Amino acid sequence: MAPDDPTADDSAGSSDRRTAIGPVLAPATDTTTTATRRTLLSRTGAISGALATGLAGCLGLGGGGDDEEQDGDYGGRQPTVTVEDPPNAVFLPTHREAMRVGEPVTAGEFRFVPMLSYPHPFWTIAGSDDAAVERETPDVGRGVHMMITVQDRETGLVVPVDEGIQFRIRSDGERVGSPVSPWAMLSQEMGFHFGDNVGLPGDGTYEVEVTIPPLSVRRTGVLAGRGEERATGTFEFEYDDEFRDQVIDGIDYLERDRWGERGALEPMGAGADGSDGSDSGGSDADGNAGHGEMDHAHVPYATVPAVDAYAGTRLVGDASSGGASSAGADGEETAAAELPRSDDAPIVAVLFETDADADESDLARLAGDENRTQNPEQYLLVSPRTPYNRVPLPDAALTASIERDGELVAEHELEQTLDSEYGHHYGVVVSGTGSDTSDSESSSAIRSGDSVIVSVDSPPQVARHQGYETAFLEMEAVTFEVPDGAEGGDTGN
Amino acid sequence: MTLPDRSALSRRAYVRALVAVGGGAALSACLDVTRDGDDADPVPAGTDDPDSLPARQHAWNEFSARDEDGNVQLPEHHALVPLSLASDAAGDAEGNNGDDGTTAPSEDDRQTTETALRTLERAYEWSHEGLVFTLGYTPAYFDRFEGSLPDSVDLPAPEALTAREDPAFDEFDALLHLASDRPDVVLAAEEGLFGDRNELNGIDLETDLTGVFDRHDDRRRTGFVGAGLPASKTDVPGVPESVPEDAPFLMGFRSGFARTQASEDRVTIDAGPFAGGTTQHVSSMDIQLDVWFGQDNHHQRVSKLFSPTHAADELVGEVGDELADTSGVTDDGIASAEAAAREHGVVGHAQKASRAREDGNPPLLRRDFSTVDGDRPGQHFLALQRGIGEFVRVREAMTGADLDVSSANNGILHYLFVNRRGNYLLPPRSLRALPPTAPNS
Ligand code: HEM
Numbered sequence A: 001m002a003p004d005d006p007t008a009d010d011s012a013g014s015s016d017r018r019t020a021i022g023p024v025l026a027p028a029t030d031t032t033t034t035a036t037r038r039t040l041l042s043r044t045g046a047i048s049g050a051l052a053t054g055l056a057g058c059l060g061l062g063g064g065g066d067d068e069e070q071d072g073d074y075g076g077r078q079p080t081v082t083v084e085d086p087p088n089a090v091f092l093p094t095h096r097e098a099m100r101v102g103e104p105v106t107a108g109e110f111r112f113v114p115m116l117s118y119p120h121p122f123w124t125i126a127g128s129d130d131a132a133v134e135r136e137t138p139d140v141g142r143g144v145h146m147m148i149t150v151q152d153r154e155t156g157l158v159v160p161v162d163e164g165i166q167f168r169i170r171s172d173g174e175r176v177g178s179p180v181s182p183w184a185m186l187s188q189e190m191g192f193h194f195g196d197n198v199g200l201p202g203d204g205t206y207e208v209e210v211t212i213p214p215l216s217v218r219r220t221g222v223l224a225g226r227g228e229e230r231a232t233g234t235f236e237f238e239y240d241d242e243f244r245d246q247v248i249d250g251i252d253y254l255e256r257d258r259w260g261e262r263g264a265l266e267p268m269g270a271g272a273d274g275s276d277g278s279d280s281g282g283s284d285a286d287g288n289a290g291h292g293e294m295d296h297a298h299v300p301y302a303t304v305p306a307v308d309a310y311a312g313t314r315l316v317g318d319a320s321s322g323g324a325s326s327a328g329a330d331g332e333e334t335a336a337a338e339l340p341r342s343d344d345a346p347i348v349a350v351l352f353e354t355d356a357d358a359d360e361s362d363l364a365r366l367a368g369d370e371n372r373t374q375n376p377e378q379y380l381l382v383s384p385r386t387p388y389n390r391v392p393l394p395d396a397a398l399t400a401s402i403e404r405d406g407e408l409v410a411e412h413e414l415e416q417t418l419d420s421e422y423g424h425h426y427g428v429v430v431s432g433t434g435s436d437t438s439d440s441e442s443s444s445a446i447r448s449g450d451s452v453i454v455s456v457d458s459p460p461q462v463a464r465h466q467g468y469e470t471a472f473l474e475m476e477a478v479t480f481e482v483p484d485g486a487e488g489g490d491t492g493n
Numbered sequence B: 001m002t003l004p005d006r007s008a009l010s011r012r013a014y015v016r017a018l019v020a021v022g023g024g025a026a027l028s029a030c031l032d033v034t035r036d037g038d039d040a041d042p043v044p045a046g047t048d049d050p051d052s053l054p055a056r057q058h059a060w061n062e063f064s065a066r067d068e069d070g071n072v073q074l075p076e077h078h079a080l081v082p083l084s085l086a087s088d089a090a091g092d093a094e095g096n097n098g099d100d101g102t103t104a105p106s107e108d109d110r111q112t113t114e115t116a117l118r119t120l121e122r123a124y125e126w127s128h129e130g131l132v133f134t135l136g137y138t139p140a141y142f143d144r145f146e147g148s149l150p151d152s153v154d155l156p157a158p159e160a161l162t163a164r165e166d167p168a169f170d171e172f173d174a175l176l177h178l179a180s181d182r183p184d185v186v187l188a189a190e191e192g193l194f195g196d197r198n199e200l201n202g203i204d205l206e207t208d209l210t211g212v213f214d215r216h217d218d219r220r221r222t223g224f225v226g227a228g229l230p231a232s233k234t235d236v237p238g239v240p241e242s243v244p245e246d247a248p249f250l251m252g253f254r255s256g257f258a259r260t261q262a263s264e265d266r267v268t269i270d271a272g273p274f275a276g277g278t279t280q281h282v283s284s285m286d287i288q289l290d291v292w293f294g295q296d297n298h299h300q301r302v303s304k305l306f307s308p309t310h311a312a313d314e315l316v317g318e319v320g321d322e323l324a325d326t327s328g329v330t331d332d333g334i335a336s337a338e339a340a341a342r343e344h345g346v347v348g349h350a351q352k353a354s355r356a357r358e359d360g361n362p363p364l365l366r367r368d369f370s371t372v373d374g375d376r377p378g379q380h381f382l383a384l385q386r387g388i389g390e391f392v393r394v395r396e397a398m399t400g401a402d403l404d405v406s407s408a409n410n411g412i413l414h415y416l417f418v419n420r421r422g423n424y425l426l427p428p429r430s431l432r433a434l435p436p437t438a439p440n441s
Helices: A017-025 A030-059 A066-074 A241-249 A357-367 A369-374 B011-021 B024-035 B107-123 B183-194 B289-294 B298-305 B308-312 B331-335 B337-344 B349-356 B388-399
Strands: A105-107 A110-117 A122-125 A133-136 A143-152 A166-171 A183-187 A191-199 A204-212 A218-220 A231-239 A345-353 A376-384 A397-404 A407-413 A415-419 A423-432 A451-458 A478-481 B077-085 B132-137 B174-180 B213-215 B221-224 B278-287 B369-371 B378-385 B416-426
Touching (some): A105 A231, A110 A204, A110 A231, A110 A241, A122 A183, A166 A191, A345 A451, A357 A369, A357 A376, A369 A376, A376 A451, A407 A423, B024 B183, B077 B183, B077 B378, B107 B132, B107 B183, B174 B278, B174 B416, B278 B388, B298 B308, B298 B349, B308 B337, B331 B349, B349 B388, B378 B388
Parallel strands (some): A218 A415
Antiparallel strands (some): A110 A143, A143 A191, A345 A376, A397 A451, A415 A423, B077 B174, B221 B369, B369 B378
């Protein structure tokens, strides 16, 4: 049973925020300790300064005394509980969020769904070491956590990469605060979305203009050539007691002893029973290879295809490497369990080739128009994902090294790509008969027996909600073997 | 015009607010507070000998303060005053007059303009303690003339420079940039040219600019730069308490080092009738400052503003105090911008922008400053360069569309929202009063 008032639980209370940061993110040196303390102070300043003192003062909204700043509009009812000593892996958070979901909004070739909740803690990332991760702790409760999930209208594919989306908020035609660049974020219930805590001066009706810049990520298939125009769309929302009650009363606490357990909440709207017992394991094996979209009460959820849904030759990884030794947690018994993991992220690697009839069209599509004239022979697709729910892990930098008989024969920087069939992945055209490919080293094709070592130059630069903040950070390289049957470009002419 | 509430604000915040409001009442209020404060020193007087002044309007460096590392310190207080020719048919708010409404300025207007500007130079020493200023002209201004500008002047109409922005453009005729360490001088100079003052710093005003130019009050911009000024703005919504005490810019770090700035020579037009002039780009942007200070830590800020190496090796200090006359971006750092993007997942703004150096020399002379115009944090990014094409090239390097990095970690792009852009020709001083497209011909 969830405790009636989890905030009353001293050991998990919010007073010691360092606990919240956890061992991986703990300050490493004295200087960082200072910086951490100072930024904690500055966070207080940012929220209470801007909201309570600044806006409230200017708009004549109450005095903003200390108590009021502490409790804010939510009366201090937001969950501030944290998981102590979380594992260096995906883990169950303390609660399920409640949120208000808006109607989908059309913006050019895109459609987005707005979602609002109370201001949340989350973790921002700029780099890969400890100091590059920072917990954002909203200390005052006047405002919202504002989120959108963006979809391509034609394919339904959720846009899962950070492209510089902007929010501009107005009330009665007047601008409210600075424009906001929401963070690209991962949450267990919502998957990939864009969001940020946004301060509001008080109750009322707000209008949000969302700007989606042209996509710059490589796109293949139907997606090529789509999303080239900047698009805007607008939604409105009420900020009032009713809203706050809805997003607070709907919070669903997990049983205390499950907090921090390895596992993940089911995607929003997936598990209707809502019982704590069925929330882990996600939907690993449901074989939903579709367009990476699941329609849960019209909130699109970004997924990548199940392991066996790729038509090419699946490279065989060493499932005992990269943290997979503990991958059996929660008894998932799927193909995913055989995947090698890197800091808890299962990684799929697939080779598409010309001479395998079945996937020839896949190869042409994935190689893209830009490589058509070069007669591409192979495409290497690498898809890191969350261990539960198959959420793509975007905005990382991956390199594939090809080794043959222990010798390095080629190294390829993989390019983040959105494909209309296989969705988000990192890929590279490995060989082509045209000689002037962008990567001249790529002349040697991948053959059966080769080792493909996928190294993570930088981990997914995506902000994390609770349960994801200790995983996918220090990501080790994983090694795959090319099985027999992958003929390689040497026979492909 | 409503003046800010003195009792609610610190002295510095109050003075800043007065500069932002502008006008005669603001000036006298400003004088009241500054007289009984530490700024009560007399303002150094100017000169009767115009030939003793530099031939370039943008010759400010020699007359500016330097910090202990020898870096030029931009004057602390700034006003950008947008102007349209009064002789034109009443323009709209953007200064658009259409082809029909525009007329070439008369010789009288030229005389009046030059006389008024010379009065400023007589009243105030050409220095940061007195007043420095430039008068620049937009491509829209030059449209009224028969011929076009010579090839030696690279002054295209402003345009959007990134895919994510949708800026408005400065399409009025001219921009007067006033700068001084003395907020009262910035205000008084503007009042002298456009208000109802009869004297400036003891010098009688023979004429003013009201008959020649109309001001666009709604486009007027102000700002500040200097250690301590940003931290005095925390009364403004969106300016967090955590802005460091010694920061010269709102984003919290020193900028504009001797070795990361172009020299005035480097940005000066070297041929043609406008030789001795320069071009100016002004972009005005919002900054989501509460996110920058509230959600990123110092390490992340240094990574994004300078480079990940700066953060890892702690090269910067709290506000840049560890740096001397350079940003610390090395040739290696520049060359590795692409690799840094992949290896660290983040690339620094300075690291990216410095990729546009030519033979190791930065092409831009940045004279940007912070602002709280409209009661929100922002930056007026003002840069001088020989031609606008150079600005565009540097801005492309800063945008870094070629880099494999998420938008949030691509320098400081995530925090900036460009609202306006304008391009200007700053003619040499001899041609600053309403120049035609082809002077001396
Ligand atoms: C709020 C906005 C901005 C802030 C806070 C900022 C801050 C900085 C800082 C701290 C540096 C490194 C120190 C130095 O060398 O000065 C720098 C360098 C630089 N910035 Fe910015 N900047 C801003 C906007 C811009 C914009 C809009 C441009 C336009 C292109 C730009 C161009 C440059 C250039 C060219 C350099 C020097 C590169 C070199 O060393 O060659 N900055 N900036």
